[in-house]
Amino acid sequence: MKLETLMFTMALAAVSGAQAQTPSDNTPTPADRQAAHAAVMKACETDIQTLCTDKTGREAMKCLRVNTDKLSAGCKDALPAPMHRPAMPPPSH
Secondary structure, eight states: OHHHHHHHHHHHHHHHHHHHHSOSSOOOOHHHHHHHHHHHHHHTHHHHHHHOTTOOHHHHHHHHHHTGGGSOHHHHHHSOGGGGSOOOOOOOO
16 A cells, blocks of 8 residues: 555656646747747748838838738738737827
């Protein structure tokens, strides 16, 4: 009986330790974000040239978000889900 309890405790500790090493919040790594950004820039290259001619980097991403309704299907598919919604207009004061 004591051996079974000890084995159960050890197995439980091993599982708990393995879970502690796995990120639970699914936060993307910097490499994941960089790869996603590169994929968007490639898929949206034509849209950026057409709609956001003078924009680069973050400004180009903002421009894509503002022009969501005019983007090609491939560009829309490459964008992160929150960017599929049109940008909210700035608050009026």
